Amino acid sequence: MNHIGRIIASVMMLAVSCGSFSAEIEVPGLVTDNTITRIGHDFYREFTDHWEEEYPGAITINERPSARWGSWIIIKVDQDVLYQTFLFPNKRDFDKQINIALAAVYESLQKRAINKALLNTGDLTHDEF
Template sequence: MRAARLSMHCRFFVLATLALAGWHCAAAQQLEGGESFDSQVIDDGVQGVVIDRTITFIGRSFFSYFSGEWINHPAQGKFSLSIHERPSARTGSIIWIENERNVVYRGVFSPARSAIESTAKGVAQMLAGRLEEEMLRRQLIVNPDLAEDEW
């Protein structure tokens, strides 16, 4: 039994080593073309995704109304967003939206749920314009003293 376990661990180690060596060879072949690894753009092809990280009915309702409005905007395919929620018994729910690890919207919703639909649709329209303006600002303003996410 112990020999079988040891044999299984050895096989896993050999397979992992071979896989890592294969990846290293493929990366080395790409670098032989004269480009540095840092200069290559890695595109995973995932854009226009809205991730639901909400917990309560308030958050799920906000996500449903927001995503229903967001999908109608032309900006929808350019940005990936994640919607987060922190529920509170006293104040309702705090909902925030992140784009590229930056908080682009934060709001507090009461447990009454009366204005969720109108607010979510308004936030979707507002974010579409704001994110496109920020993208244009990044493309137009080139300052070697600032990093890409600073302005």
């Protein structure tokens, strides 16, 4: 019985020590797909096919679909929204929307880098999320 207690204690200590070192792995330049519908997946594929920026962080493309109105596409970095658009199911102006999204995200990332460089002081803290 004492042997089983030691094994359980060893397993518990191992679990606690491994848990304290686990951290979220961030892959640089990753664009994640959190879309649901066909139009959302098509937007993600076209966006990533034309994406040429070497961004060190992760970009997320989210979708809020509506059967009646289409899909609301949101492009984020961390908690910051870089671009939002509404896509119709019939793909009206789809290529134009892709080009606008690419330009807007490039511009937003540049503004973000400038703000980070200029506002990086000890007085301001990072997000607590």
